[in-house]
Amino acid sequence: xxxxxxxxxxxxxxxxxxxxxxxxxxxxxxxxxxxxxxxxxxxxxxxxxxxxxxxxxxxxxxxxxxxxxxxxxxxxxxxxxxxxxxxxxxxxxxxxxxxxxxxxxxxxxxxxxxxxxxxxxxxxxxxxxxxxxxxxxxxxxxxxxxxxxxxxxxxxxxxxxxxxxxxxxxxxxxxxxxxxxxxxxxxxxxxxxxxxxxxxxxxxxxxxxxxxxxxxxxxxxxxxxxxxxxxxxxxxxxxxxxxxxxxxxxxxxxxxxxxxxxxx
Amino acid sequence: xxxxxxxxxxxxxxxxxxxxxxxxxxxxxxxxxxxxxxxxxxxxxxxxxxxxxxxxxxxxxxxxxxxxxxxxxxxxxxxxxxxxxxxxxxxxxxxxxxxxxxxxxxxxxxxxxxxxxxxxxxxxxxxxxxxxxxxxxxxxxxxxxxxxxxxxxxxxxxxxxxxxxxxxxxxxxxxxxxxxxxxxxxxxxxxxxxxxxxxxxxxxxxxxxxxxxxxxxxxxxxxxxxxxxxxxxxxxxxxxxxxxxxxxxxxxxxxxxxxxxxxxxxxxxxxxxxxxxxxxxxxxxxxxxxxxxxxxxxxxxxxxxxxxxxxxxxxxxxxxxxxxxxxxxxxxxxxxxxxxxxxxxxxxxxxxxxxxxxxxxxxxxxxxxxxxxxxxxxxxxxxxxxxxxxxxxxxxxxxxxxxxxxxxxxxxxxxxxxxxxxxxxxxxxxxxxxxxxxxxxxxxxxxxxxxxxxxxxxxxxxxxxxxxxxxxxxxxxxxxxxxxxxxxxxxxxxxxxxxxxxxxxxxxxxxx
Numbered sequence: 001x002x003x004x005x006x007x008x009x010x011x012x013x014x015x016x017x018x019x020x021x022x023x024x025x026x027x028x029x030x031x032x033x034x035x036x037x038x039x040x041x042x043x044x045x046x047x048x049x050x051x052x053x054x055x056x057x058x059x060x061x062x063x064x065x066x067x068x069x070x071x072x073x074x075x076x077x078x079x080x081x082x083x084x085x086x087x088x089x090x091x092x093x094x095x096x097x098x099x100x101x102x103x104x105x106x107x108x109x110x111x112x113x114x115x116x117x118x119x120x121x122x123x124x125x126x127x128x129x130x131x132x133x134x135x136x137x138x139x140x141x142x143x144x145x146x147x148x149x150x151x152x153x154x155x156x157x158x159x160x161x162x163x164x165x166x167x168x169x170x171x172x173x174x175x176x177x178x179x180x181x182x183x184x185x186x187x188x189x190x191x192x193x194x195x196x197x198x199x200x201x202x203x204x205x206x207x208x209x210x211x212x213x214x215x216x217x218x219x220x221x222x223x224x225x226x227x228x229x230x231x232x233x234x235x236x237x238x239x240x241x242x243x244x245x246x247x248x249x250x251x252x253x254x255x256x257x258x259x260x261x262x263x264x
Numbered sequence: 265x266x267x268x269x270x271x272x273x274x275x276x277x278x279x280x281x282x283x284x285x286x287x288x289x290x291x292x293x294x295x296x297x298x299x300x301x302x303x304x305x306x307x308x309x310x311x312x313x314x315x316x317x318x319x320x321x322x323x324x325x326x327x328x329x330x331x332x333x334x335x336x337x338x339x340x341x342x343x344x345x346x347x348x349x350x351x352x353x354x355x356x357x358x359x360x361x362x363x364x365x366x367x368x369x370x371x372x373x374x375x376x377x378x379x380x381x382x383x384x385x386x387x388x389x390x391x392x393x394x395x396x397x398x399x400x401x402x403x404x405x406x407x408x409x410x411x412x413x414x415x416x417x418x419x420x421x422x423x424x425x426x427x428x429x430x431x432x433x434x435x436x437x438x439x440x441x442x443x444x445x446x447x448x449x450x451x452x453x454x455x456x457x458x459x460x461x462x463x464x465x466x467x468x469x470x471x472x473x474x475x476x477x478x479x480x481x482x483x484x485x486x487x488x489x490x491x492x493x494x495x496x497x498x499x500x501x502x503x504x505x506x507x508x509x510x511x512x513x514x515x516x517x518x519x520x521x522x523x524x525x526x527x528x529x530x531x532x533x534x535x536x537x538x539x540x541x542x543x544x545x546x547x548x549x550x551x552x553x554x555x556x557x558x559x560x561x562x563x564x565x566x567x568x569x570x571x572x573x574x575x576x577x578x579x580x581x582x583x584x585x586x587x588x589x590x591x592x593x594x595x596x597x598x599x600x601x602x603x604x605x606x607x608x609x610x611x612x613x614x615x616x617x618x619x620x621x622x623x624x625x626x627x628x629x630x631x632x633x634x635x636x637x638x639x640x641x642x643x644x645x646x647x648x649x650x651x652x653x654x655x656x657x658x659x660x661x662x663x664x665x666x667x668x669x670x671x672x673x674x675x676x677x678x679x680x681x682x683x684x685x686x687x688x689x690x691x692x693x694x695x696x697x698x699x700x701x702x703x704x705x706x707x708x709x710x711x712x713x714x715x716x717x718x719x720x721x722x723x724x725x726x727x728x729x730x731x732x733x734x735x736x737x738x739x740x741x742x743x744x745x746x747x748x749x750x751x752x753x754x755x756x757x758x759x760x761x762x763x764x765x766x767x768x769x770x771x772x773x774x775x776x
Binding site (some may be wrong): 015075119125223225226230231234237238239240241242244246248249251255256257258259260 | 464465466467469470487589616622623624625628630633655656658659660715721724725727729750758759762764765768
């Protein structure tokens with residue numbers, strides 16, 4: 001969505017909110033955070049850094065409360081009415097039965113905003129609320145284009161177009177750096193696209209390169225435990241631990257709760 | 265007439281010589297025991313009276329005063345029954361007085377009403393003290409004879425009942441104990457459980473091997489049914505072999521609480537204690553009016569396993585902080601201050617969240633992030649500071665459980681642990697510590713030197729993995745143990761890398 005030039009509005013809470021804001025910042029897009037508390041009393045505290053990052057990146061942080069007001073559960077719900085009100089459409093990724101997100105959806109409907117929902121499996125606990133919204137007539141989406149196409153005044157730009165736009169932008173940069181930057185940007189964009197399609201290629205030179213490759217091959221998007229890696233590769237545990245450490249330090253993989261690893 | 269009989273009582277693990285003075289004189293028929301006797305000793309009056317009567321001897325209707333000297337030590341337990349009875353018999357001239365015999369003998373034993381002499385607790389420390397004091401003969405219950413014979417050089421005289429001792433002292437009966445040279449040590453300790461019974465879980469096994477080799481405290485985190493308890497129960501089987509000194513120390517403690525038996529007088533296996541989470545702080549570290557041993561001391565030189573750590577009362581857990589650091593516990597009372605050793609390895613287990621399935625593959629977690637944070641915060645920072653290794657335990661899938669692939673036996677793991685521990689003992693000879701886990705900050709700098717390359721790696725790791733600063737010394741200690749297991753004199757990059765992997769709770773994803 002950011003790449004499409006759309007501003008993302010969210011609540012800067014833990015979870016999907018923070019993820020959304022961070023994603024925008026990575027792409028240098030526009031974002032608005034609406035807080036359920038005063039601006040001098042940021043909740044949750046962990047997101048103080050995110051708060052600064054948003055401001056430093058020309059983002060907007062809003063609050064309807066006096067600066068020192070504390071966050072309460074009631075304010076969370078109130079905040080959501082501003083989030084939906086500021087937006088042209090609301091994308092609800094996950095919602096449990098009777099969750100706060102469902103309330104946001106209700107606000108959105110009252111405010112005549114479009115509600116978008118990705119489909120969930122019937123048994124999925126996190127999909128009970130969203131599936132209910134679908135029944136009530138929310139718009140089902142599976143990719144960015146689905147959302148864009150719902151607004152007549154927006155036009156979907158595909159990846160190639162974005163690439164061209166980027167190049168156009170770089171054309172305005174001073175002629176000395178132009179060639180270099182252009183080249184860099186091309187590589188950068190290609191790399192990003194590659195990441196989207198596939199996981200990163202391993203480029204480490206170490207004495208355990210062979211083991212590193214074997215292990216890295218096994219690590220996908222779903223968490224895999226050390227024991228499973230050991231079972232599949234038959235490499236000794238201390239060596240696996242060592243390799244995982246190198247991979248993690250180099251940013252190829254990430255450790256998640258439960259002791260599993262996923263690719264980054 | 266006045267008589268004087270010797271016995272030994274225990275204060276903590278230490279024995280004290282007590283002389284039992286009995287005086288029988290004319291006057292109102294009374295029976296008094298003085299010299300700070302505890303309730304169980306006061307009750308001895310009736311037992312002694314009836315036991316003497318049932319041994320076929322008239323109990324004199326005179327004024328009888330028994331003094332337990334020195335009178336300023338509080339005495340507890342039933343082991344004074346026999347010396348009091350012998351003292352009365354001696355004072356009433358029912359047995360012959362032989363000066364040498366009574367000067368060089370001690371008497372311990374509990375009486376039952378029919379005169380039978382019952383088993384008492386703590387016979388081993390009593391015998392050790394007796395030997396130190398130069399006592400030659402010890403009269404004790406038959407059931408205690410074998411345990412007493414651990415101490416060489418004492419003449420052990422096992423007694424069945426009061427009648428027997430009267431006959432013996434009068435020279436009408438000979439009692440011989442010829443069990444002095446049986447082979448007490450079985451050599452290889454045997455355990456009912458073995459690590460080969462645990463299928464899969466190679467990562468946790470490796471972590472536990474490191475923990476055993478360096479004496480590191482360990483926290484297992486995993487969903488219900490992932491095998492935390494099963495793994496923990498098998499830890500004693502891979503702990504380094506006990507030497508004779510350690511065996512005696514453990515046996516002493518078990519002797520005091522009466523957990524030794526005639527069939528198994530020596531405790532040759534490392535203790536494993538797993539108190540339930542409803543335990544009070546007193547029963548955990550010891551205490552009471554006359555200070556009793558707690559679970560921490562029973563786990564001395566072995567494993568203290570706290571299952572479901574977060575369910576324990578917070579105050580109960582905080583009490584553990586001192587013993588974990590000092591490796592002994594001192595209980596102070598008005599009458600006495602008693603020290604018990606408690607050099608144990610703490611193994612704790614807990615769920616990752618209230619519902620138990622955070623990060624699990626088989627079931628979705630229903631907890632909110634706030635709930636998880638609260639749950640983890642139940643374990644205080646200072647407590648976590650004392651745990652070197654945190655490891656996540658995942659459930660084993662069915663294929664693995666039913667597989668017939670040979671897994672490593674405890675004895676093989678123990679061999680490696682033994683070698684690593686020997687290296688440590690050698691290195692720390694001068695410092696009076698036994699394992700890497702006991703290193704203090706100065707010793708840490710001395711023995712865990714890092715080269716520039718390792719320092720840089722540690723720096724990067726701290727930055728990229730957002731480890732908390734308290735992890736630093738823990739990582740070094742564990743890395744030292746990993747290096748010992750690999751028989752390397754210096755900590756290398758790979759040792760450091762592996763050690764960092766065992767610090768789950770310091771990771772970002774637990775802190776949200």
